[in-house]
Structures are given as C-alpha cells and as structure tokens.
Amino acid sequence: MTKTYKSIQCSALKDVAEFMCLAARTAPKTRGRDNLIIALLEPEDKEKVIAKMLEIARRDGRKSFERDAGNLKDAEQIVMIASRKNAIGLDCGFCGHPTCSSLEASGGVCAYNSMDLGIALGSASALAADFRADNRLMFSIGKAAIELGLLGSDAFLAIGVPLSGTGKNPFFDR
Numbered sequence: 001m002t003k004t005y006k007s008i009q010c011s012a013l014k015d016v017a018e019f020m021c022l023a024a025r026t027a028p029k030t031r032g033r034d035n036l037i038i039a040l041l042e043p044e045d046k047e048k049v050i051a052k053m054l055e056i057a058r059r060d061g062r063k064s065f066e067r068d069a070g071n072l073k074d075a076e077q078i079v080m081i082a083s084r085k086n087a088i089g090l091d092c093g094f095c096g097h098p099t100c101s102s103l104e105a106s107g108g109v110c111a112y113n114s115m116d117l118g119i120a121l122g123s124a125s126a127l128a129a130d131f132r133a134d135n136r137l138m139f140s141i142g143k144a145a146i147e148l149g150l151l152g153s154d155a156f157l158a159i160g161v162p163l164s165g166t167g168k169n170p171f172f173d174r
Helices: 005-026 043-060 063-072 100-106 111-130 139-148
Strands: 036-040 077-084 155-164
Touching (some): 005 036, 005 077, 005 111, 005 155, 063 139, 077 139
16 A cells, blocks of 8 residues: 555654654763653653643633644654753853852752753754754743653753645745
C-alpha cells in the first residue's frame, strides 16, 4: 500500500523529536554537570498544557500565551527542555552572589543553569532545522508545563519546542 504524507509526517517528526532530545542531552554542559530535564509531551499532556496556557493568558493578561496555545494545535510533537536549580560550584559571581553557597542560601539561580539550557536548546533546534522540521522555542509552553508539574518538582526554567511538518510553518505568524 502507498504510504501517505500524513503517516510519513507523524513518523518523521517523532524521530526528529527523539533526536532533538539526544542532541540536548549531549550538548556541552558547564563542568560536565548535567542539570537538564528532557522530555516529549504525550498527547494528553499537550492538551493540559494548552488549557494551562489559556488560563495563564486570562489570569496574567498575556495575549501571547493564547496565541501560542493556538499554535500548539498544529504541533505533532513537543520537545521539553528544562533546567534544575543547582549551583555549578565555580564561585564566579555571575549570579550576583560572591559564592555558590551564598547563592544557594538565597534560593537564587546559578547563571550557568540558564547558559547550559540555552546551549541544549540551540543544539536541539539546530537538529530540527537540519531535518527541515518547523519549530519554535516557546517559554509559554515551559511556564505552563512547570505550573502543571509535568517536568517534576525540581524544574525551575523550561522551554517547549513544538514541531510541525506542514506546507507552512504554523509557529511564525506573529
């Protein structure tokens, strides 16, 4: 039987999403310490995230969350990449504290957690681009996933990367 494009699209985007997770995991990390949480949203979690994004849009007056929630209806896969809040131990002061122990005592965030998250996101989205899969980094997805607890209690900063393989990128009508 002839394989339809829809079947090919679903299979290819699942593969791309899994390869993106691998690219994020193997991206360089400060001092080799991996504080990342990497996941793919299941369809039922996607619906929960969409509902939470709409709630946040109303609650906080964030119209962009409503727009992004609409975009997710066209996403075949959603890759989630988050960071835990763990100091790296360099006592560099980039966080605004003189030492990592004073940062941890304050409940603050290590600057390297955000940098490592950014490097992982760059690696994952570059891989998606290599396969010509439409994608966009969305903090709105990450905020909703964190509020829902989908990434565990220690995820403090997350970005969602929806994927699509249609004739027009649904994530860039801004």
